[in-house]
Amino acid sequence: MATEQQHGESAPGTAELSSEGAARRRFTRAGVAASGVLLTLHSQPGMAVEVCTTPSGSLSGGLQSFRGPPPTCAGRSPGYWKTHSWPRGCDKNQPYTRLFSCNSLNAKTYGATSQSAILEPKTWDRNGIGRHLIACYLNVQAGLSSFQTVPMLQRIWLEYQTKGYYTPTAGVRWDGRKIVEYLQGTMY
Structure with missing residues (x-):
C-alpha cells in the first residue's frame, strides 16, 4: 500500500483528493485539534474565573508561559x-491613603477611611475597587499572590x-467594574 501511495495511486476505498481538498482536510484536522485545546483553556466551572497573572497577562487567555516556579495564586477576598x-x-x-494616595476628589471618602473600614462595602466605592485593592495588598503581603506587587496595585x-x-495594555481600557472583575479573579 505504501508503494502504491508513493506512485500517486489512492489507497483502497478512498477517493483521490485534489490539492485544495487535501489542504481542507489538513485544516479541518488542525481545527478539530485546536478546538479541543481552546475548549480546555476556556472552560471554567460556573462563573468562576481564576486569574493567576498580571492584568496584561490576563488578556493573553492563559497562554502565558512562566519561567521559574509557578505563581502562587491563593488570594483571599475582602470578606x-x-x-x-x-x-x-x-x-x-x-x-487607605497610606497605601493608595488620594486626590482631592477622593480625600473625603477613600482618604478619610481606614484600611479595615474600606473592606466594608461603601456607597461611594461603587464597584468595590478600594476594598478589593486592600484585599489584594493583604494577599501580596501574606504571600498568597506572588504575581501581583504593591506598586502594580498602586x-x-x-x-x-x-x-x-x-x-492594562495598549488600546485596552478597564472601567471600575472590569478592574474589580480582574481583582476578584485573583481570589478564591
Whole structure:
C-alpha cells in the first residue's frame, strides 16, 4: 500500500483528493485539534474565573508561559480579611491613603477611611475597587499572590483615580467594574 501511495495511486476505498481538498482536510484536522485545546483553556466551572497573572497577562487567555516556579495564586477576598488576622506589618488602623494616595476628589471618602473600614462595602466605592485593592495588598503581603506587587496595585488605583479607567495594555481600557472583575479573579 505504501508503494502504491508513493506512485500517486489512492489507497483502497478512498477517493483521490485534489490539492485544495487535501489542504481542507489538513485544516479541518488542525481545527478539530485546536478546538479541543481552546475548549480546555476556556472552560471554567460556573462563573468562576481564576486569574493567576498580571492584568496584561490576563488578556493573553492563559497562554502565558512562566519561567521559574509557578505563581502562587491563593488570594483571599475582602470578606475573608474582615474576619481574619492580617499579615505581620499590616496595620488595620492605617488610612487607605497610606497605601493608595488620594486626590482631592477622593480625600473625603477613600482618604478619610481606614484600611479595615474600606473592606466594608461603601456607597461611594461603587464597584468595590478600594476594598478589593486592600484585599489584594493583604494577599501580596501574606504571600498568597506572588504575581501581583504593591506598586502594580498602586498603578491600577492611580490610573483609575486620575482617568476613570485603567489601561492594562495598549488600546485596552478597564472601567471600575472590569478592574474589580480582574481583582476578584485573583481570589478564591
